[in-house]
Amino acid sequence: MTRPSQDTGRAPTDAETAPSTPAPVVVGTPGSFARSVLDERHPALIERVRRATPYPPGHRRALDALLDEITKGTVEPLGPAEPGGNLWRDEPYYGQRWADVPFLWAESFFYRKLLAALRHFTPGAWLGIDPFAPFKNAELAGSEVDDELAALDRLPHLAPDEQDRTLLLSSLWGNRADLGFQLSAGEAGLGDRVQGLVVDDSDALWDILAAEKPGEPDGPGKVCLVADNAGPELLPDLVLAEHLLATGRAASVVLHLKPYPYYVSDATTTDTLACLDRLTGASGRAAAVGERLRDAVGDGRLILRSHPFSCAPHSYDRMPADLREDFASATLTVMKGDLNYRRLVGDRHWPATTPFTEATAYFPGPVAALRTLKCDVVTGLTHATLAELDAGTESWRTSGTHALIQVSP
Numbered sequence: 027m028t029r030p031s032q033d034t035g036r037a038p039t040d041a042e043t044a045p046s047t048p049a050p051v052v053v054g055t056p057g058s059f060a061r062s063v064l065d066e067r068h069p070a071l072i073e074r075v076r077r078a079t080p081y082p083p084g085h086r087r088a089l090d091a092l093l094d095e096i097t098k099g100t101v102e103p104l105g106p107a108e109p110g111g112n113l114w115r116d117e118p119y120y121g122q123r124w125a126d127v128p129f130l131w132a133e134s135f136f137y138r139k140l141l142a143a144l145r146h147f148t149p150g151a152w153l154g155i156d157p158f159a160p161f162k163n164a165e166l167a168g169s170e171v172d173d174e175l176a177a178l179d180r181l182p183h184l185a186p187d188e189q190d191r192t193l194l195l196s197s198l199w200g201n202r203a204d205l206g207f208q209l210s211a212g213e214a215g216l217g218d219r220v221q222g223l224v225v226d227d228s229d230a231l232w233d234i235l236a237a238e239k240p241g242e243p244d245g246p247g248k249v250c251l252v253a254d255n256a257g258p259e260l261l262p263d264l265v266l267a268e269h270l271l272a273t274g275r276a277a278s279v280v281l282h283l284k285p286y287p288y289y290v291s292d293a294t295t296t297d298t299l300a301c302l303d304r305l306t307g308a309s310g311r312a313a314a315v316g317e318r319l320r321d322a323v324g325d326g327r328l329i330l331r332s333h334p335f336s337c338a339p340h341s342y343d344r345m346p347a348d349l350r351e352d353f354a355s356a357t358l359t360v361m362k363g364d365l366n367y368r369r370l371v372g373d374r375h376w377p378a379t380t381p382f383t384e385a386t387a388y389f390p391g392p393v394a395a396l397r398t399l400k401c402d403v404v405t406g407l408t409h410a411t412l413a414e415l416d417a418g419t420e421s422w423r424t425s426g427t428h429a430l431i432q433v434s435p
């Protein structure tokens with residue numbers, strides 16, 4: 027029954043009764059981005075994983091079964107003996123077609139099932155083995171990383187505000203180093219970066235982080251940096267973290283990592299230690315930054331945290347109290363990457379001009395998003411920017427050629 031409005035006694039309009047948040051993105055029909063991830067990216071990934079490591083017959087059969095399930099079957103729960111499987115027991119999607127469940131949930135569960143197939147959590151010889159390590163290691167060892175590290179030697183020749191901007195943009199564009207996304211790009215490779223950002227709130231970001239603020243004699247506070255991909259993304263994130271510490275923008279940085287391998291390239295503690303080794307094993311400024319980061323871990327100014335919610339199939343509006351407390355007590359939380367963006371604003375069909383501040387209103391403190399655009403979800407665009415983007419290349423939302431820096435103070 028339609029209830030009359032309390033103020034006027036009249037029946038509410040459609041707009042007044044409409045839910046304030048749009049519908050979640052579901053995997054959906056062929057042709058959608060979400061469906062292409064399930065139909066193309068995940069099967070290709072299973073094949074890559076199978077080829078990268080000499081898995082024994084049981085593992086290979088389990089990979090076959092997973093491929094079969096995601097391409098032909100319905101969502102099946104984890105096996106009864108799977109360690110930690112109880113965390114996934116009460117999910118509402120078992121027995122449904124993969125195409126019919128929320129995209130965010132489907133992807134997360136796919137990665138969890140992949141780890142189960144490879145006995146990642148099962149005591150024994152394969153416990154804790156990262157199936158994505160061969161890709162991550164090759165990328166970290168690559169000559170492109172050598173070039174990026176060598177470029178750090180030029181940094182002191184820049185003015186301080188240019189140093190800030192260079193390191194911020196390097197962390198932002200590092201987000202293209204995402205092997206899942208590169209799998210979808212295929213042989214054509216990644217398109218060129220577009221000059222300029224679709225939203226650039228970097229001034230607001232630096233204002234929040236200003237080293238000396240009138241009326242705040244306590245000095246800098248804590249910055250939470252919610253990491254995304256390992257290797258070529260995590261390196262500039264770590265360099266940025268060191269810059270925030272060295273320039274007095276942060277007294278401490280909490281680096282949020284994944285507790286286990288996830289979304290192919292997502293950074294774990296192991297990946298972070300590998301990056302520190304890569305830095306200290308370089309020469310010049312990169313090595314010095316690496317040493318300072320090691321010291322910062324040692325004296326508690328760089329804190330590595332891996333909360334289980336970092337691999338949860340939910341948006342951050344469902345974060346548990348201890349994580350909320352961490353973000354609430356930070357001067358700024360910086361969310362890196364596309365998946366964190368989806369989880370921050372909610373993986374929903376937002377009109378692209380919905381204010382970012384509105385979509386993140388629940389967040390317990392100032393929050394910034396640094397992200398290259400690799401999925402359909404976006405908020406905070408002006409009508410003019412949206413019109414311009416829609417008039418240009420069709421795939422601006424998903425091609426990783428566009429990027430944004432958004433801040434909700």
Ligand SMILES: O=P(O)(O)OC[C@@]1(O)O[C@H](CO)[C@@H](O)[C@@H]1O
Binds near residue numbers: 133206254289
């Ligand atoms: O979070 P990241 O590494 O920037 O990107 C993750 C991603 O590659 O995976 C998802 C689809 O599988 C999308 O959110 C995006 O395309």
